[in-house]
Amino acid sequence: MARRQLHKLSVKEVKAAGPGYHSDGGGLYLQVGSGGARSWLFLYKERGTGKRKELGLGSAAEKGGVALADARKSAEEHRSTIAEGKDPAGERKAKALAAASAVTFGEFADAFLESIKGGFKGRNTHADWKRDLEVKAAPLRPMMLPDIQPEHVLAVLSPMWLTLNRTARETRSRIERVLEAADAKGLRTGRNPATWKAQKPLLPKAKKSKRHHAAAHYDDMPGIVKVLRTKHKTADTAVNLAAEYIILTAVRTGEARFMKAKEINFAKKLWTIPAERMKTEDDPEGNEHEVPLCDRAIAILKMAMPKDLDPEAYVFAGQWSRDHMKPLGMNAVLHALQKIYPAMTTHGCRSTFRDWAGDETHVAREIAEMALAHKVGDDTELAYRRATALKKRRELMEMWGRYVEGESNVVKLAATG
Incomplete structure (x- = not known):
């Protein structure tokens, strides 16, 4: 059987490619969107099921993107993984989770807060987030991201749920955001233990605090x-x-x-x-x-x-x-x-x-x-x-x-x- 052709694209062709998928051979594709967005993809069929799967290999933008040579190198590594009888997507996830074992909640929370603080509008918003993630969520900070379970989040919320309910709700929401971002980066998997859906059955019903707002008769x-x-x-x-x-x-x-x-x-x-x-x-x-x-x-x-x-x-x-x-x-x-x-x-x-x-x-x-x-x-x-x-x-x-x-x-x- 003839070997599939590799390295079909030239650097010049990559730069000039219009919207659509452009094959470089061996499962490597350049994807160009209708709006001009460019990215590298590795397409393959899952062993046993024949299901088509794809892995993103990064941006193909001319400035700051992954170069053609580097995209080919990544594709070759994935082909070798398949030849060994392994699934590239599964291997990538396993590596990400292995990396997560060295990342604590505190380390990731601090980095996440730094990345989003530019979007804060309130004068005290950054300080409030910092307080909740450093002080209120202190028991979570030394924990590795994949190890955090609903009971760990509950231990943070319970002491203040009935006495400082609003603070507890805001803290829960912020912990949820951090863990959601960790999931997006492949640093943990499974249900987010800080969602309201996960915590509601575990928490007692808090009394509503009556807040009186000035009103006209x-x-x-x-x-x-x-x-x-x-x-x-x-x-x-x-x-x-x-x-x-x-x-x-x-x-x-x-x-x-x-x-x-x-x-x-x-x-x-x-x-x-x-x-x-x-x-x-x-x-x-x-x-x-x-x-x-x-x-x-x-x-x-x-x-x-x-x-x-x-x-x-x-x-x-x-x-x-x-x-x-x-x-x-x-x-x-x-x-x-x-x-x-x-x-x-x-x-x-x-x-x-x-x-x-x-x-x-x-x-x-x-x-x-x-x-x-x-x-x-x-x-x-x-x-x-x-x-x-x-x-x-x-x-x-x-x-x-x-x-x-x-x-x-x-x-x-x-x-x-």
């Missing part, structure tokens, strides 16, 4: 909204529209700031917030949340959104973001509201809505809580209620919209279950 809300509308003509329209929209929908500020055009269904007058944006300290897993929109909320969206807005663009854009690819600043809405009502906070708007619903309507408590995306009952009860609750929540939000517009103050609503 609902009697004052129509006046606040009236001033906001006046400011639409003289101040930053996006900020004031967003503030009124948050009042009307009773959502958290972040849920509105990061709202994208694709989340709005104008025909159904419905806004669907993705599950990943609904994660909170009380609900780390998050669930998709549907928000029924009153007529005024729909009108605000149409004012805020330019025609033909990119589905991935933010509805409420930052001050200098004409293409709507950057959202409003974190405190923009808060400052706008406090100029009108100094004691007010954006989260307090939710409290105002809840007080109004409890004092001025006969709506069932469960419906008002669900309008705030608070979990009510177990999963079975939630599934049973979902179909009918949306209709009742829509009625409630429409009445709230009419109230803040000053149309009514006493609301009549039949009791609902």
